[in-house]
Amino acid sequence: MSADIPPLVADRVSQKARDTLDLVKKFVEEECMPADAVARAQMEKQGQRWGVYPPVIDDLKAKAKKLGLWNIFLSKTHYAEGAGLTNLEYGLIAMILGKSSLASEAVNCAAPDTGNMEVLAKYGTDAQKKQWLAPLLDGTIxxxxxxxxxxxxxxxxxxxxxxxxxxxxxxxxxxxxxxxxxxxxxxxxxxxxxxxxxxxxxxxxxxxxxxxxxxxxxxxxxxxxxxxxxxxxxxxxxxxxxxxxxxxxxxxxxLGEGRGFEIIQGRLGPGRIHHAMRSLGSAERALELMIARVNDPNRKTFGKQLNQHGVIMEWIARSRMEIDAARLVVLNASIKIDETDAKGAQREIAAAKVMVPAMALQVIDRAVQSHGAAGVSQDTPLASMWAHMRTVRIADGPDEVHLQQMGRNENKRNQAILGKFEQQRERVRQKLREYGFEPKL
Ligand SMILES: Cc1cc2nc3c(=O)[nH]c(=O)nc-3n(C[C@H](O)[C@H](O)[C@H](O)COP(=O)(O)OP(=O)(O)OC[C@H]3O[C@@H](n4cnc5c(N)ncnc54)[C@H](O)[C@@H]3O)c2cc1C
The missing domain is CATH 2.40.110.10 (Butyryl-CoA Dehydrogenase, subunit A, domain 2)
Incomplete structure (x- = not known):
């Protein structure tokens, strides 16, 4: 079984999704990751920062379309316009896309277009869809x-x-x-x-x-x-x-006057889970960079290669555990979206939105540390990855807002829990009396 599919969800992943996953992996590793550097070089060569974009992205988009890797974020459970995968299956794919800064756009699955396309697909009139959704789905705007x-x-x-x-x-x-x-x-x-x-x-x-x-x-x-x-x-x-x-x-x-909240709630749900999925890809890439660095035979400190220091092995182990655990949180949220919708999965999406960037920041930070000064420089993608991951704790609503909502909902169970505790205490008192003791609580 592919290491990209955790056993817990394996029976929910179709053959079509497995084939797409293999194709995406090859496309990201062989085409997108090397093109990241080309895009930077093209931007530099163009000599201006705004009003231009790196042409390499058009080549990647053409290749992705030819491979059938297009609009895979639109789940078959809720939209007719997508590639026929579930949110769970797209989640597995988005984790691979997150390894390259160009990959999501190359397959027309980049923010903020994904959330915007969902708004238009879900709430737009036929005329709005024709004018804006069609070219967005086509990747021309x-x-x-x-x-x-x-x-x-x-x-x-x-x-x-x-x-x-x-x-x-x-x-x-x-x-x-x-x-x-x-x-x-x-x-x-x-x-x-x-x-x-x-x-x-x-x-x-x-x-x-x-x-x-x-x-x-x-x-x-x-x-x-x-x-x-x-x-x-x-x-x-x-x-x-x-x-x-x-x-x-x-x-x-x-949709109509006064319906703004209905729309943004529908939009931000999927957007948040997509960020979480891509963030897992960044964390995975940071771990790969860390492993490559500490196994470089030319870098020894105090007579040992970096991979022989216990603390570094602990960083690697913790990073692996944390990524795997967070991945299950994201996949759980994706399954809930498939089975209900973004609203029905509000709690699971909020959990992923808060947990994943915090985890990814920690993994990227360990990778930075293992690179020494190079880790904060432009010579590795780590500094930029850390900076962008930090923003995910604020964008699409800061952590505190999601935690407040979750805490409030969880705390709504307080009457039931207090009642249960009182019943349990009474059972303890009865049991103590049965055995001849006078209860003190
Ligand atoms: C890289 C990036 C990209 C973005 N892209 C977009 C975009 O495309 N479109 C868009 O519209 N916006 C975008 N945003 C903005 C983002 O959504 C907002 O910054 C975010 O919603 C917070 O709003 P604010 O900045 O006004 O912070 P404020 O509302 O002023 O909040 C400041 C801080 O107060 C604290 N806080 C707020 N509420 C609570 C609470 N209930 N309990 C405890 N503490 C609380 C939090 O720590 C919060 O960070 C982006 C932001 C970033 C950083």
């Missing part, structure tokens, strides 16, 4: 999701304040967004924007809506790109964008 704003605490999406006012057959948008990932890419043609249409709605959950805004609409201005620990993430980028009297037709609204 890219997209961005604009929720977070600089002036409000956006972990609580009820705070989102960008104004969307209906005027005749149009909506007029005014406000500011930031951390709009992907907006720097010249192929990014559509923004999926969360804003406020109904500030007076009685429920704070019914004041927001989602609207589609073509990039380059008059009044939309990219002010600057934010960096992640100094990385600009070009050509993708994280943009700060202002909206100054931006007009879009009323038909650009998705």
């Amino acid at each position: 890219r997209s961005a999701f604009l929720m977070t704003e600089p002036k409000v605490a956006s972990s609580d999406a009820k705070n989102i304040s960008l104004k969307m006012e209906r005027q005749g057959n149009e909506y007029v948008l005014n406000g500011q967004k930031w951390w709009s990932s992907g907006a720097g890419d010249p192929r990014c043609k559509i923004y999926i924007v969360l804003g406020k249409t109904n500030p007076n709605a009685a429920s704070a959950w019914e004041q927001h809506s989602v609207i589609l805004v073509p990039a380059g609409t008059p009044g939309v201005k990219i002010e600057r790109y934010l960096s992640v620990y100094g990385y600009d993430d070009a050509p993708h980028g994280h943009a700060e964008i202002t909206f100054d009297n931006v007009r879009v037709p009323a038909s650009s609204l998705v």
Whole structure:
């Protein structure tokens, strides 16, 4: 059995998924991982950071399409447009894709497009699907999701304040967004924007809506790109964008006024699990880099090769255990999504969203340490992997928000648990009396 399929889930993985997994592995190792360096070199050669992208990605996409490795993230359980795999099967594949910075895009499974395509597939009108979903599924355009704003605490999406006012057959948008990932890419043609249409709605959950805004609409201005620990993430980028009297037709609204929360909850669920899946791939790659480094015969300290120091063996062992355990958490969440949907799997998705990046950060950190100074330099992918993994603890909602929700739900069992404890105590008292003792509790 392939080491990429844990025995616990083996009977849920079809032959088609196994064949796809083998193909993806070969494609990632032989094509995508070497192309990572080509992409960096091409960006450098082009001499500018924005408005361009590395052409090597087009070659990879053409190869992936030919191999049938395309849109595999859309599960057969919920969508007709995908490649006919389940979320669990895609999970196993995404872990391999996470080993290369280009692989997910090469097979049209990259964030934020995956979540955006799911929004359009699930909630879009036929016209919206034709105009935006079709080219996204085809990989000819890219997209961005604009929720977070600089002036409000956006972990609580009820705070989102960008104004969307209906005027005749149009909506007029005014406000500011930031951390709009992907907006720097010249192929990014559509923004999926969360804003406020109904500030007076009685429920704070019914004041927001989602609207589609073509990039380059008059009044939309990219002010600057934010960096992640100094990385600009070009050509993708994280943009700060202002909206100054931006007009879009009323038909650009998705699902209806006041339905914004319904949409973002549906969007962020799968997006979070996809991040967790790719994060496992990064952790696995970091462990491979660590093993390669400590087995380098030229690097000895105090008379021993690095692989002869006990602490380093412990790092390797702990990393293996932690990756394997986290993988089961992610696969469990994927199975729950397959059996219900993202809402039904809320608890399992939150657990994966919190546990996996924390685990991956630790594994990458050990790999950095085992490389010494080289680990924090540009000579290995580890520094960039650590920086990006750190952001996953914030993006798509910070850890604390997921933990608060999980804690609250778990604590709802308190009445039942307290009642059970009291019953158990009474049984102990009775038993003590039966044996002639006077209970003291
Ligand atoms: C690399 C990257 C990419 C991103 N991409 C996108 C994107 O494409 N589109 C988009 O819209 N946004 C994106 N974001 C933004 C991200 O989703 C937000 O930063 C996140 O939701 C937190 O919002 P905030 O920054 O306003 O933090 P705030 O809401 O100000 O929160 C600050 C901190 O407060 C703490 N906190 C919040 N709530 C609680 C609580 N209930 N209990 C305890 N502590 C709490 C947390 O530690 C949190 O980090 C991205 C962020 C990063 C770093």
